[in-house]
Amino acid sequence: MKAIMYHYVREDVETLPHFKHLHIDDFEQQLDFFGKEYGFVKKEEFLASFKTGMVPEGVVLTFDDGVADHYKFVYPALKKRNLWGIFYVPTKNFSGQILDVHRIHLLLGGFDAEVLTNSLNKLVTLEMLTDIGRKEFTGDTYKSQSNSEATLAFKRTLNYTIGYEYRSQILDTLMFDFFGPDKKFHDFYASPEMLREMALNDMIIGSHSRNHFVMSKLSEAEQSDEIKGSFLELEQVISDPKVKTFCYPYGGFHSFNETTEKILTEQGCLFSFNVEARDISNEDILGRPQALPRYDCNAFPFGKCRQ
Numbered sequence: 666m667k668a669i670m671y672h673y674v675r676e677d678v679e680t681l682p683h684f685k686h687l688h689i690d691d692f693e694q695q696l697d698f699f700g701k702e703y704g705f706v707k708k709e710e711f712l713a714s715f716k717t718g719m720v721p722e723g724v725v726l727t728f729d730d731g732v733a734d735h736y737k738f739v740y741p742a743l744k745k746r747n748l749w750g751i752f753y754v755p756t757k758n759f760s761g762q763i764l765d766v767h768r769i770h771l772l773l774g775g776f777d778a779e780v781l782t783n784s785l786n787k788l789v790t791l792e793m794l795t796d797i798g799r800k801e802f803t804g805d806t807y808k809s810q811s812n813s814e815a816t817l818a819f820k821r822t823l824n825y826t827i828g829y830e831y832r833s834q835i836l837d838t839l840m841f842d843f844f845g846p847d848k849k850f851h852d853f854y855a856s857p858e859m860l861r862e863m864a865l866n867d868m869i870i871g872s873h874s875r876n877h878f879v880m881s882k883l884s885e886a887e888q889s890d891e892i893k894g895s896f897l898e899l900e901q902v903i904s905d906p907k908v909k910t911f912c913y914p915y916g917g918f919h920s921f922n923e924t925t926e927k928i929l930t931e932q933g934c935l936f937s938f939n940v941e942a943r944d945i946s947n948e949d950i951l952g953r954p955q956a957l958p959r960y961d962c963n964a965f966p967f968g969k970c971r972q
């Protein structure tokens with residue numbers, strides 16, 4: 666069985682010329698490809714495999730970050746084909762603010778990475794880079810993406826090496842300087858109503874934490890708050906989520922630890938996804954359901970970002 670991971674799936678955005686996304690037409694072509702090549706796993710079969718330990722053959726679709734794209738483009742494309750998917754939502758999406766991780770995407774989508782990185786370097790001091798010494802954050806991140814050096818530097822600093830206590834303020838400044846004081850990104854996220862509708866129509870809505878932080882940067886208490894808090898907040902949106910599932914923000918083995926998996930198991934989470942690119946085996950389902958592997962969509966035909 667193959668789980669596939671998607672993020673932004675949309676039409677091209679004129680105002681954000683470098684915004685990384687899978688075009689909806691390519692997504693539809695990829696669905697056709699998966700249907701012909703592997704077939705899709707039925708939801709009931711997938712969920713039953715956690716009891717039987719027998720993994721069915723075929724593809725399972727997952728979508729990260731709770732963006733409005735998933736309601737506007739993905740959900741209709743799935744419904745048209747009678748398919749289902751798992752949608753992982755950071756619950757701070759419901760706060761009315763754009764999360765830091767997505768402000769980073771918007772900045773890189775709108776502006777030249779080198780100009781952005783130069784501006785960032787003027788704002789960041791060495792004291793702020795509290796996790797610069799962690800080799801797993803500087804060596805092992807973003808290996809499966811093709812990024813320019815400047816994009817890599819911008820993302821690594823803001824997502825991994827900076828202390829979170831400094832990050833939001835720096836992003837406030839960059840957003841103000843680059844987009845101006847009045848720019849708002851309305852309707853960036855799927856609303857609670859949209860997610861409710863999707864959940865009522867066969868989709869699974871899972872937790873992607875509250876703030877989309879790198880879990881391994883957090884203390885046990887902070888991780889616990891991110892996981893328990895997000896499950897509670899999701900339950901308020903989806904009155905009966907039926908399945909408790911999680912996917913790790915960023916998702917590489919550097920991004921979570923034993924503590925994260927322990928908390929998830931204690932919380933009754935049935936399964937969690939990381940981003941290790943390989944098939945899911947019976948051993949994975951039985952032996953380590955809190956670290957199921959997943960492929961990026963770019964590993965298959967039609968899955969490359971146009972930008």
Ligand SMILES: [Zn+2]
Nearest residue numbers: 729730914915
């Ligand atoms: Zn994510």
